[in-house]
Amino acid sequence: MSRLGERESGFLSTGPRGIFRRTLPAAEPDSGHRMVRVLGLGQLTLIGVGAIIGAGIFSLAGAVARDIAGPAVLLSFLIAGVASLCSAFAYAEFTGLVPRAGSSYTYGAAVLGEIVGWVIGWDLLLEYTAIVAAVSIGMSGYVGFLLDDLGIHLPAWALGAPGTGAGHRIDLVAVLICLGVAWLLNRGTKTSSRVDVVLTVIKIVIVLLVVIVGITKVQSANLSPFMPFGFDGAVAGASTVFFAVFGYDALSTAAEESLEARRNLPKAMMLSLGICMVLYVLACIVLTGMVGYQKVDPARGFSAAFEAVGLGGVGTIVAIGAVLGIVTVSFSFMMGASRLWYALSRDGLMPRWFGGLHPRRRVPHRATWLIGGASAVLAGLLPVREAAELTNIGVLLAFVIVSAAVIVLRYRSPELPRGFRCPGMPIVPLIGIGFSIWLMTFLKAETWWRLGVWLVLGLIIYAAYGYRNARKVSPGGSVDLASLPDQP
Structure with missing residues (x-):
């Protein structure tokens, strides 16, 4: 065999035997194995808004304002939003070019190459599941607050994970939330997305209520000093609230359920992020303007702020909105995780059984229930901080890979038809890469160790099963993205 042939067919090549062969799944020939395209631009945008607005605006804003940034928390959201936008442009270019389920894995x-896709897909499978657990734990606190108002008191053993309080054994409400979201998703994409749209609209209305009513109680004196912790505090706050501005990543996993995916998905990503950033900034002004950053309650910031200015009824409505808002976040990320698992199974990297679709509802029901169960275990037994720490590093790693990939592909194949083109190439995606790496340096050593153990396990699965089976499912070398047909 010639040296050229060896390079094309070696283990580290892009040829048929190489782990760096560039793969792209063909459309399923059998309609029984395909998901149904039912999501239009409006539904996609609202799913994106539902994934972004949740724990960030109802919980993180208060905690960051009081302890890290003060009134400059709105700058924290703007900094995080600009950095996230750089990666969002990269995601939008890929969704307009490769409208396939799987998000960062597929891209x-x-x-x-296949091995890079597998690593990021395996990583995000854990991260998405952990996000569902983390936000469900956060919602559990608001549900408990509302139940207490109604005179309903849960037993101590059901109030939280072990170690979070006297007599705590399990966070029962968080467990039920995870399982309830899994049940909702298994009703079918059209049904579950309609419920998600309704809840998202209610959430947006409540956020607007916060802004409209709260702005009348803002006192300019509460906004001074604007940066009590300095500009460094605003930047440090950005590294925390970044958790609240990347929901469009989960949105991109719904590509195979989207109508006119090449055109609608990029638009939905930009629209959802833009809407959320406006609401975040206005809400931050209201929060710190009503009571001052020193008096903000980090757990139930807006509800406590309205109580403090004599509007307790509005505070209760906001608490209800927080519960509904966080449900939509759980919905979006569990939907993303199940679609990612579907893509991994379809491509042969995991057993196809996991990605099987329900015969009538055309959703990956087994993957959804497994993710619902896994997130329920995490939510029931882990404190919220430990659950949240499992999320950020994987998402930031995905941002680095997608931003790098869009640069590589733009210069390798500039002629490919793109429904959206990332502006400012290559500066904009390089900013996204730099910001993501910078934020990753703030993560604790334990987080890096957990990621390392999970990735080693993933490599073992790839070596023992995925490598050989993927070649049975999709034989051959690297694919030509130019051959990808337009999607309906």
Whole structure:
């Protein structure tokens, strides 16, 4: 065999035997194995808004304002939003080019190679599940607050994970939330998305209520000093609230359920992020303007702020809105995790049984229930901080890979038809890469160790099963993205 042939067919090549072969799944020939395209631009945008607005605006804003940034928390959201926008542009270009389920996994495998796609897909499977657990724990606190108002008191053993309080054994409400969201998703994409749209609209109305009513109680004196912790505090706050501005990543996993995916998904990403950033900034002004940053309650910031200015009824409505808002976040990320698992199974990297679709509802029901169960275990037994720490590093790693991949593909294949083109190439995606790496340096050593153990386990699965089976499902070398047909 010639040296050229060896390079094309070696283990580290992009050829049929190489782990860096660039893969892209073909459309399922059998309609029984395909998901149904039912999501239009409006539904996609609201799903994106539902994934972004949740714990960030109802919990993180208060905690960051009081302890890290003061009134400059709105700058924290703007800094995080600008950095996230750089990566969002990269995601939007890929969704307009590769409208396939799987998000970062699919993009990484199509541009940088199968092994890169597998690593990021395996990583995000954990991260999405942990996000569902973390936000469900956060919602559990608001539900408990509302139940107490109604005179309903849960037993101590059901109030939280072990170690979070006297007599705590399990966070029962968080467990039920995870399982309830899994049940809702298994009703079918059209049904569950309609419920999600309704809840998202209610959430937006309540956020607007916060802004409209709260702005009348804002006192300019509460906004001074604007940066009590300095500009460094605003930047440090950005590294915390970044958790609240990346929901469009989960939105991109719904590509195969989207109508006119090439056109609608990029638009939905930009619209959802833009809407959320406006609401975040206005809400931050109201929060710190009503009571001053020193008096903000980090757990139930807006509800406590309205109580403090004599509007307790509005505070209760806001608490209800927080519960509904966080449900939509759980919905979006569990939907993303199940669609990611579907993509991994379809491509042969995991057993196809996991990605099987319900015969009538056409959703990956087994994957959804497994993710619902896994997130329920995490939510029931882990404190919220430990659950949240499992999320950020994987998402930031995905941002680095997608931003790098869009640069590689733009210069490798500039002629490919793109429904959206990332502006400012390559500066904009390089900013996204730099900001993501910078934020990753703030994560604790334990987080890096957990990621390392999970990735090693993933590599073992790839070596023992995925490598050989993927070649049975999709034989051959690297694919040509130019051959990808337009999607309906």
